[in-house]
Amino acid sequence: MSWPATTTFSAVAEATILVVLVAVAGSVSVLPALLSLLGDRVDRGRIRSRRRRSLAARPATRGGRWDAIVAGVLRRPIRSATIAVLVLVALAVPALSMPHGQSRSH
Numbered sequence: 001m002s003w004p005a006t007t008t009f010s011a012v013a014e015a016t017i018l019v020v021l022v023a024v025a026g027s028v029s030v031l032p033a034l035l036s037l038l039g040d041r042v043d044r045g046r047i048r049s050r051r052r053r054s055l056a057a058r059p060a061t062r063g064g065r066w067d068a069i070v071a072g073v074l075r076r077p078i079r080s081a082t083i084a085v086l087v088l089v090a091l092a093v094p095a096l097s098m099p100h101g102q103s104r105s106h
Contacts, residue, residue, distance in 0.1 A: 035042060073080040
């Protein structure tokens, strides 16, 4: 299926790109600055529900699967980041063979 080359679709594409760029820029620059200004007060306005209180009352369990994964990542962060990047690249490789652009044949 090919989209016709109209200004409407081009405008929607440009607006989407702009929204994503602004969101990335804000999350990389403004959010860390705001969190550093708030410091320990970041949780001051938190509303606790009954479920959260019941979870907080339970003792923390250690030794689960996620604890083991986190411990491994913290032990070797560069190796973990390299593996994550390689997995993402391997998942993106099929996109290289995808056709893109406008089809000129009718």
